[in-house]
Amino acid sequence: MEYTVRFFQLSQLFHFLKNSLHYLFLPMIPILSLMIIKKIVCINSRKLNLPPGPKPWPIIGNLPEILANKPVSKWIYKIMEELNTEIACIRLGNVHVIPITSPDLASEILKKHDATFASRPITMSTDIISEGYVTSIVVPFGEQWKKMRKIIASELFSPLRHQFLQDKRNEEADNLMCYVYNNADLVNVRVASRHYCGNVYRKYFFSRRYFGKGVEDGGPGVEEIEHVDAVFVLLKHLYAFSVSDYVPWLRVVDWDGHKREVKKGMGIMKKYHDSIVEERFNEWNDGSKTVEEDRLDVMISLKDVNDNPLLTLKEVKAQVTELILAVVDNPSNIVEWTLAEMINRPELIQKATKELDEIVGKNRLVQEYDIPKLNFVKACARESLRLHPTMAFNVPHVSMNDTVVGSYFIPKGSHVIIGRDGLGRNPQVWKEPYEYKPERHLKNDGSDVTLTEPNLKYLSFGAGRRSCPGVMLGTTMTVMQLARLLHGFTWSAPADTSGINLVEAEDDMFLAEPLLAVAKPRLALSLYNFL
Template identity: 55%
Template sequence: MISVNSILLLFIVLILFLTHMTKLMFRRIHKNGRLAPQLPPGPAPWPIVGCVPEMLSQKPTYRWIHHLMKEMDTDIACIRLGNVHLIPVTCPEIAREFLKKHDATFSSRPTSMAAQMCSGGYLTTILTPYGGQWMKMRRVLVSEIICPARHCWLKDKRTEEADNLVKYIYNQSKSSSGIINVRTTTRQYAGNVIRKLMFSTRYFREERTDGGPTIAEEEHVEAIFTILRYLHAFCISDYFPWLIGLGLDGHEKFVKEAVSTVNNYHDPIMDARIGKWRSFGNWNEESTSNDPQDLLDVLVTLKDSEGKPLLTPEEIKAQITEIMFATVDNPSNAIEWAMAEMINQPEILKTAMDELDRVVGKERLVQECDIPHLNYIKACIREAFRLHPIAPFNPPHMAMSDAIVAGYFIPKGSHVLLSRLGLGRNPKVWNKPLEFRPERHFTNGSTEVHLTEPDLRFISFSTGRRGCVAPMLGTAMTIMLLARMVQGFNWMAPPNVTSINLDESFDDLFLANPLVAHAEPRLPLHLYP
């Protein structure tokens, strides 16, 4: 296997040969002789390779990028990796210019090793570059999968998993001295919800009577988070495609294994269901007499104008897997962080409990119909999205043509990265940005709170053509997760622990250690399923 040092040596040889070309990479001259708008500020790149040596030597890359921007005191930068201009942004005003004023120009996605593997060869919505396939799949999602009617249709399935959440925590509190692994709990809840919506099942194989995950569900969720970790992880082959297959940084191996794990769980279910509804390319007459029971049924039974299947099995499989990725991460991460912050600030936790007692009471469990009235709960979630995002950057937008944004030249093919960290923790936007303060989201005297943030002061569901198409689902999942946990149990740090450690992992933005907390039931016993 070729080592990284060997590749770097090759790069250095190329550098010595082509040094005289560097100035051409950074200056554009108008025909009238005047300088054209320049690229955003950034580090001086090496010829050909750009700043890849720095990227490889200063891990994790996102911390290096944010450190550079802080040193340069800039809200927009340009870092060249190979022949790709990376444009990180930490200013809401500039972010809105990219995703609102110039949304059409920046509505594509770059190709990458991980995106290609995870999207079945770009058959899906989130990861697929702009074009006919993306438009087809987006129409399917918007009209058939995440429309309001479908959201209402699936309400009972979501409620079933919210009930199971309470059951699982209650059983854990009785069998483990009240000690709950909140990370496992939140991630499995999110996995349960989307498995129920997709496949009408919580479990892949055998069930557990206490409502908890088996090894299969744990492996499934772990594989999804592994894929998410490497999906936009600055893999060297993303900037030098001819390196794909060499496995220089190990990303390909991890992604392949994780995708294989997910497919091993998904494919038998989907193959059986497709076989039920279709026979030799034609509709199975017996099956068409039945109504769809879940989202997999919906995707399989969609027809085109000629009455033929609208989606291929490959498109169905890839899109369902992508929906899994898109729904599991944000709710679980936000609520783990929110619970950690609220346990350390008991007055915030009490205010949230008081709201639930006032709106819902203690004689029934909180339901989705209560969500409009749970504004303090929503403020806590907004604050978790702001301060503790799931990833340092939003999925990259790729420029489909040259553009001028914020007075800077953005070349065609640039990868624009809106910084979730930089936007949500920007001291020019937020007072005391590193403090967890839900009250900051009650602005201008308004008491109504939403999880969406169209002004991009932080990123929850983003905006524009590439914004999240399912904010209703994300909102319902996240609020019900926190509301059921806060309503159903008294939470505190474990015995002999004075406070929860809020250190952030160095390699990612999760809590450095999974949140473990003590939970005690606080409702009448008949409410625990």
């Protein structure tokens, strides 16, 4: 009897469940369907191939290859050439590094999938330089980046601020001519141009040209040389394929010595910056300073909604250092390469000076309001940006999700690097890509030539969320110093040479040797008297 009752109970329970399943699971059908579809899409995505690349070793990937091939950038381009591809995949540890040299693929990354590739990698050098990621340029995507990006775009590099600081830029354009005039017999153009950029930066943030006593000829003192040299040391190691970035536990032993060099460079920057920033903070806090004179004042005086300082002392110090890294290298490299190319082809100098004489005349110096009309001068700068970029690759973009680019699967966490010289020297895009031809950038209708390249046929100021907010400043600094040098002086190679040796350095993309040239004043002497 007992078994009969239990059997009846179980039968009733089964019947109840059978009739209830429809009602229990009906609301879950859409959710289950979405889960199944997502799983299918994920599986299909993973069936897509990674971009072609060298076969990786187990666990360590292609780390042995980057240790054996220096500079790594040239090895990457060689691999891509051998594979006949404009997108590749190189696995370093557990990180997929994706180099790209196609404008179409670059546009997919920086425009179509901009939101996906809006982050930055965590590296030894960026951690140290950004003081633990409190800045903007090298900081991974997140609230700190959003905060700092907004401040830089709206408060530091706005058109209003650009106009406000024009007098400081003019002073350094005059000082550049002073230095060249005083050293006309043999000008080190690299020194002149790099320190013009450094001077503009120091005026922008510190309202001073010199950290020390200064030099009578207008050139850099010992302190300024040390300061700018440290900038280029940091730039060299910023994203230098350090092994410790892909095998983090190696940071303890500093396998390739990068950490030592970065800390040394940062020590020099702090030596010159920190005391100035701290003193200025105190002046604003005690009320002895109330008027904004430069961008350091702007950063310190910013307030949040509760009228508290928007930026901490640490954030200001770190952001000041990061911004100088973004200011100095490109304009100075462009000017040096442009003059070197033009000295070897005097007809280009003649064409540029003819344009300058027609627009500016010989009774005054070039001013910023002349820049929109100097199309050939800007075309020369554009051609140098295309053919002679400062670095082989741009700042890496990190994929925040699995993505498909150009029919290839890009896993989440991949480091995508856009090839600067790979784009600018791409034979599928540029006719005679290794020839210096400024005329290719002139427009048939005579309209304004700019240094930006929206179609990413070469990389100038980037694109998308992580593009450079200092386009106006970068353009002005580049064109202004180039125009002043071409307008004010006639340039030639030193007498004991047959021309300028246009050879890249082995480990970077600068001229192998600093450009030394003779500068003969070509304007009325009265225009140089005030210098």
